[in-house]
Amino acid sequence: KQEVTQIPAALSVPEGENLVLNCSFTDSAIYNLQWFRQDPGKGLTSLLLIQSSQREQTSGRLNASLDKSSGRSTLYIAASQPGDSATYLCAVSPVLQGGSEKLVFGKGTKLTVNP
Protein backbone atom coordinates (compact mmCIF):
# COMPACT_ATOMS: atom_id res chain seq x y z
CA LYS A 1 0.00 0.00 0.00
CA GLN A 2 1.41 3.36 -1.07
CA GLU A 3 2.13 5.79 1.74
CA VAL A 4 3.29 9.38 1.36
CA THR A 5 5.10 11.25 4.11
CA GLN A 6 5.89 14.95 4.19
CA ILE A 7 8.52 16.50 6.41
CA PRO A 8 8.41 18.88 8.15
CA ALA A 9 4.77 19.16 9.16
CA ALA A 10 5.22 22.89 9.70
CA LEU A 11 7.88 25.40 8.82
CA SER A 12 8.28 29.07 9.67
CA VAL A 13 10.90 31.16 7.88
CA PRO A 14 11.76 34.84 7.43
CA GLU A 15 11.00 36.47 4.12
CA GLY A 16 13.68 36.02 1.48
CA GLU A 17 14.92 32.65 2.68
CA ASN A 18 15.30 29.70 0.34
CA LEU A 19 13.62 26.55 1.62
CA VAL A 20 13.08 22.88 0.85
CA LEU A 21 10.02 20.77 1.50
CA ASN A 22 10.38 17.01 1.50
CA CYS A 23 8.10 14.23 0.32
CA SER A 24 8.77 10.49 0.45
CA PHE A 25 6.72 7.58 -0.85
CA THR A 26 6.97 3.87 -0.16
CA ASP A 27 6.18 2.36 -3.57
CA SER A 28 8.35 3.53 -6.47
CA ALA A 29 5.81 2.32 -9.06
CA ILE A 30 4.31 5.73 -9.67
CA TYR A 31 2.91 7.32 -12.80
CA ASN A 32 3.69 10.84 -11.69
CA LEU A 33 4.01 13.09 -8.66
CA GLN A 34 2.28 16.40 -8.17
CA TRP A 35 2.82 19.27 -5.76
CA PHE A 36 -0.17 21.36 -4.71
CA ARG A 37 -0.71 24.48 -2.68
CA GLN A 38 -3.74 24.92 -0.44
CA ASP A 39 -4.76 28.18 1.20
CA PRO A 40 -6.89 27.93 4.36
CA GLY A 41 -10.42 26.75 3.65
CA LYS A 42 -9.79 26.60 -0.08
CA GLY A 43 -9.23 24.07 -2.82
CA LEU A 44 -5.94 22.82 -4.22
CA THR A 45 -3.84 24.68 -6.76
CA SER A 46 -1.47 22.58 -8.82
CA LEU A 47 2.11 23.85 -8.69
CA LEU A 48 4.21 21.28 -10.49
CA LEU A 49 3.65 17.90 -12.11
CA ILE A 50 6.60 15.54 -12.55
CA GLN A 51 6.20 12.50 -14.76
CA SER A 52 7.92 9.31 -13.59
CA SER A 53 10.49 9.61 -16.38
CA GLN A 54 11.47 13.15 -15.36
CA ARG A 55 13.96 14.29 -12.74
CA GLU A 56 12.71 17.81 -12.13
CA GLN A 57 10.30 20.55 -13.11
CA THR A 58 10.59 24.30 -12.66
CA SER A 59 8.06 27.09 -12.53
CA GLY A 60 9.23 30.54 -11.55
CA ARG A 61 10.70 30.40 -8.04
CA LEU A 62 9.65 26.77 -7.61
CA ASN A 63 11.68 23.72 -8.48
CA ALA A 64 10.57 20.17 -7.80
CA SER A 65 12.82 17.14 -8.09
CA LEU A 66 11.99 13.47 -8.25
CA ASP A 67 14.15 10.46 -7.38
CA LYS A 68 11.79 7.60 -8.07
CA SER A 69 14.22 4.84 -7.12
CA SER A 70 14.69 6.22 -3.63
CA GLY A 71 11.07 7.30 -3.27
CA ARG A 72 11.78 10.98 -2.71
CA SER A 73 10.75 14.36 -4.03
CA THR A 74 11.68 17.83 -2.91
CA LEU A 75 10.03 21.19 -3.54
CA TYR A 76 12.50 24.07 -3.50
CA ILE A 77 11.15 27.59 -3.03
CA ALA A 78 13.58 30.39 -3.75
CA ALA A 79 13.44 33.83 -2.17
CA SER A 80 10.31 33.08 -0.16
CA GLN A 81 7.60 35.73 0.20
CA PRO A 82 4.74 36.16 2.70
CA GLY A 83 2.35 35.27 -0.13
CA ASP A 84 3.90 31.81 -0.22
CA SER A 85 2.36 31.06 3.17
CA ALA A 86 0.08 28.07 2.66
CA THR A 87 -0.04 24.32 3.10
CA TYR A 88 1.92 22.39 0.48
CA LEU A 89 0.72 18.91 -0.42
CA CYS A 90 2.54 16.18 -2.27
CA ALA A 91 0.54 13.50 -4.08
CA VAL A 92 1.56 10.45 -6.10
CA SER A 93 -0.43 8.89 -8.87
CA PRO A 94 -0.11 5.11 -9.11
CA VAL A 95 0.79 3.24 -12.27
CA LEU A 96 -2.63 2.62 -13.79
CA GLN A 97 -3.75 -0.90 -12.93
CA GLY A 98 -7.27 -2.01 -13.64
CA GLY A 99 -8.29 1.59 -14.13
CA SER A 100 -7.38 2.68 -10.61
CA GLU A 101 -6.44 6.35 -10.56
CA LYS A 102 -6.50 7.05 -6.86
CA LEU A 103 -4.14 9.83 -5.82
CA VAL A 104 -2.29 9.26 -2.56
CA PHE A 105 -1.65 12.41 -0.56
CA GLY A 106 0.80 13.32 2.14
CA LYS A 107 -0.47 15.23 5.15
CA GLY A 108 1.18 18.43 3.96
CA THR A 109 3.69 20.99 5.17
CA LYS A 110 2.26 24.20 6.58
CA LEU A 111 4.57 27.02 5.54
CA THR A 112 4.59 30.45 7.17
CA VAL A 113 6.80 33.16 5.68
CA ASN A 114 7.22 36.05 8.07
CA PRO A 115 7.68 39.61 6.76
Next chain:
Amino acid sequence: SAVISQKPSRDICQRGTSLTIQCQVDSQVTMMFWYRQQPGQSLTLIATANQGSEATYESGFVIDKFPISRPNLTFSTLTVSNMSPEDSSIYLCSARTGLGGYTFGSGTRLTVV
Protein backbone atom coordinates in the same frame (compact mmCIF):
# COMPACT_ATOMS: atom_id res chain seq x y z
CA SER B 1 -5.36 22.21 -18.29
CA ALA B 2 -8.98 21.78 -17.25
CA VAL B 3 -10.64 24.32 -14.98
CA ILE B 4 -13.29 23.22 -12.47
CA SER B 5 -15.93 25.56 -11.12
CA GLN B 6 -17.29 24.37 -7.78
CA LYS B 7 -20.22 25.76 -5.84
CA PRO B 8 -21.22 26.68 -3.27
CA SER B 9 -17.91 27.87 -1.87
CA ARG B 10 -19.23 27.62 1.66
CA ASP B 11 -22.42 26.94 3.53
CA ILE B 12 -23.74 26.62 7.06
CA CYS B 13 -26.44 23.98 7.34
CA GLN B 14 -28.76 22.64 10.01
CA ARG B 15 -28.28 19.07 11.13
CA GLY B 16 -30.60 16.59 9.43
CA THR B 17 -30.69 18.53 6.17
CA SER B 18 -28.88 17.82 2.87
CA LEU B 19 -26.55 19.87 0.72
CA THR B 20 -25.73 19.34 -2.94
CA ILE B 21 -22.35 20.46 -4.24
CA GLN B 22 -21.86 21.03 -7.95
CA CYS B 23 -18.75 20.85 -10.10
CA GLN B 24 -18.56 21.99 -13.70
CA VAL B 25 -15.49 21.22 -15.82
CA ASP B 26 -14.62 23.34 -18.84
CA SER B 27 -13.69 20.25 -20.88
CA GLN B 28 -14.82 16.65 -21.11
CA VAL B 29 -13.26 14.31 -18.57
CA THR B 30 -13.76 10.59 -18.14
CA MET B 31 -13.55 10.38 -14.37
CA MET B 32 -14.28 12.84 -11.61
CA PHE B 33 -13.30 12.39 -8.00
CA TRP B 34 -14.83 13.63 -4.76
CA TYR B 35 -12.73 14.20 -1.65
CA ARG B 36 -13.39 15.19 1.94
CA GLN B 37 -10.90 17.10 4.05
CA GLN B 38 -11.72 17.14 7.72
CA PRO B 39 -10.28 19.93 9.87
CA GLY B 40 -6.52 19.65 10.16
CA GLN B 41 -6.38 16.52 8.01
CA SER B 42 -5.31 15.64 4.50
CA LEU B 43 -7.67 14.65 1.71
CA THR B 44 -9.70 11.45 1.81
CA LEU B 45 -11.23 10.09 -1.38
CA ILE B 46 -15.00 9.59 -1.09
CA ALA B 47 -15.78 8.17 -4.51
CA THR B 48 -14.90 8.06 -8.20
CA ALA B 49 -17.62 9.06 -10.66
CA ASN B 50 -17.78 7.82 -14.23
CA GLN B 51 -20.31 9.17 -16.68
CA GLY B 52 -23.19 6.79 -17.20
CA SER B 53 -22.42 4.40 -14.37
CA GLU B 54 -22.72 4.17 -10.63
CA ALA B 55 -20.02 5.88 -8.62
CA THR B 56 -17.42 3.72 -6.92
CA TYR B 57 -17.22 4.44 -3.20
CA GLU B 58 -14.21 4.05 -0.95
CA SER B 59 -14.31 2.10 2.26
CA GLY B 60 -16.27 3.97 4.90
CA PHE B 61 -18.42 5.93 2.46
CA VAL B 62 -21.86 4.82 1.26
CA ILE B 63 -24.19 5.92 -1.48
CA ASP B 64 -27.10 6.65 0.86
CA LYS B 65 -25.02 9.23 2.71
CA PHE B 66 -23.10 10.64 -0.29
CA PRO B 67 -25.14 10.16 -3.46
CA ILE B 68 -23.31 11.27 -6.58
CA SER B 69 -24.60 12.13 -10.02
CA ARG B 70 -22.60 12.26 -13.23
CA PRO B 71 -25.06 13.09 -16.01
CA ASN B 72 -22.43 14.02 -18.62
CA LEU B 73 -18.69 14.34 -19.17
CA THR B 74 -18.44 17.89 -17.78
CA PHE B 75 -20.61 17.88 -14.66
CA SER B 76 -21.03 16.09 -11.35
CA THR B 77 -22.78 16.62 -8.05
CA LEU B 78 -22.19 15.29 -4.56
CA THR B 79 -24.95 15.38 -1.97
CA VAL B 80 -24.20 15.21 1.72
CA SER B 81 -27.36 13.74 3.22
CA ASN B 82 -28.86 13.85 6.70
CA MET B 83 -25.98 15.97 7.91
CA SER B 84 -24.49 15.93 11.38
CA PRO B 85 -21.74 18.15 12.85
CA GLU B 86 -19.24 15.39 12.02
CA ASP B 87 -19.82 16.15 8.33
CA SER B 88 -18.30 19.60 8.76
CA SER B 89 -15.40 19.52 6.30
CA ILE B 90 -14.10 20.90 3.07
CA TYR B 91 -15.41 18.93 0.10
CA LEU B 92 -13.45 18.98 -3.15
CA CYS B 93 -13.99 17.65 -6.63
CA SER B 94 -11.20 16.74 -8.99
CA ALA B 95 -10.56 15.55 -12.51
CA ARG B 96 -7.58 14.11 -14.30
CA THR B 97 -5.98 16.35 -16.94
CA GLY B 98 -4.62 15.35 -20.31
CA LEU B 99 -1.05 15.27 -18.99
CA GLY B 100 -1.99 12.83 -16.23
CA GLY B 101 -2.04 15.36 -13.43
CA TYR B 102 -5.11 16.37 -11.48
CA THR B 103 -6.97 19.62 -11.20
CA PHE B 104 -9.24 20.53 -8.30
CA GLY B 105 -12.24 22.71 -7.71
CA SER B 106 -12.01 25.59 -5.27
CA GLY B 107 -13.66 23.59 -2.49
CA THR B 108 -16.87 23.79 -0.49
CA ARG B 109 -16.46 24.64 3.15
CA LEU B 110 -19.37 23.02 4.99
CA THR B 111 -20.30 23.74 8.58
CA VAL B 112 -23.14 21.77 10.16
CA VAL B 113 -24.76 23.25 13.25
